[in-house]
Amino acid sequence: MTEVTSPQSDLERLIPTEAIEELEYELTKYPANKRRSAVMAGLMIAQRCNNGYLSEELMNAVADYLGIPHVAAYEVATFYTMYNLKPVGEHVINVCTNISCMLRGSDKVMAHLEDRLAIKVGETTPDNKFTLFEVECAGACKDAPMFEMDEVYFENLTPEKIDQILDDALAKNGGE
Numbered sequence: 001m002t003e004v005t006s007p008q009s010d011l012e013r014l015i016p017t018e019a020i021e022e023l024e025y026e027l028t029k030y031p032a033n034k035r036r037s038a039v040m041a042g043l044m045i046a047q048r049c050n051n052g053y054l055s056e057e058l059m060n061a062v063a064d065y066l067g068i069p070h071v072a073a074y075e076v077a078t079f080y081t082m083y084n085l086k087p088v089g090e091h092v093i094n095v096c097t098n099i100s101c102m103l104r105g106s107d108k109v110m111a112h113l114e115d116r117l118a119i120k121v122g123e124t125t126p127d128n129k130f131t132l133f134e135v136e137c138a139g140a141c142k143d144a145p146m147f148e149m150d151e152v153y154f155e156n157l158t159p160e161k162i163d164q165i166l167d168d169a170l171a172k173n174g175g176e
Contacts, residue, residue, distance in 0.1 A: 003136075009062060009065055010057070010065075011023075011046070011064065012060075012065075014046070014049075014050075014058055014061050015050075015058075016049060019046070019048070021049070023038065023041065023042050023045050026038045026041040026042070026045075030032050030153060035066045036066055036067075038066060039063075039068065039072065039073055039076050040076060040080070042062040042065065042073075043059065043062055043073060043076060043077055043083055044056045044082070044083075044097050046061070046062050047083060051087065051088070052084055052088045052089075052090075052092060053086055053087050053088050054084065054085055055083040059073045060062065061075055064116070081094070081133070081135050081136070083102045084131075087124070087128075088124060088131040089124045089125060089129050089131040090128060090129050090130070090173060091129060091130050091131070091149055092130075092131045092149065092150070093113060093130060093131065093132050093147050093149045094133045094134075094148045094149070095109055095132070095133070095135065095146055095147040096135055096136075096137060096140065096144065096145070096146050096147065096148075097110065097134050098136050098137040098138075098141075100133075100141035100142075100144045101138075101144040103144070104144040106144065107171050108149065108159075109145045109157050109162065110134065112159045112162055113130050113132055113162060114132065114168060116162070117166075118134055119150070120132070121133060121134045128170075129169075129170065129173070130166070136149075138153065140155055143155030143156050145158075149169070150169070157160070
């Protein structure tokens with residue numbers, strides 16, 4: 001007797017099995033007829049598997065896997081700042097510049113990062129180590145100024161703390 005297997009989806013071709021399993025786990029949190037509810041998780045999982053950004057092919061594959069229109073995935077990916085639609089560096093730095101952070105020196109944090117990394121907001125260093133973004137609010141107002149890098153919050157920042165954080169990130173990856 002011949003076993004019948006279903007063809008592999010584009011998403012299964014583009015991301016590892018472990019990531020598909022993670023998405024399947026996310027899908028268990030919603031009713032079977034509400035698969036679209038997992039679009040944010042699906043996009044985040046796919047982004048992690050693609051060096052930190054979502055290509056059009058990957059967004060479409062997530063949409064197809066969830067059974068939603070391509071535009072529905074695209075709308076989510078373009079609305080939320082946590083999704084990157086172009087390649088980014090190994091370390092993505094999101095500097096909060098909302099009112100609390102601004103009042104407590106986020107402009108100095110941003111200026112220091114731009115000087116130290118020799119890039120402007122929205123750019124990536126030539127060695128692809130760092131990408132710098134500005135975000136509206138990271139929800140860490142009481143410990144402003146702050147930035148998030150590699151899904152870790154760094155708070156009460158000073159130029160010295162920033163330099164240490166960057167040096168540690170470079171050392172972890174084998175140097176500058």
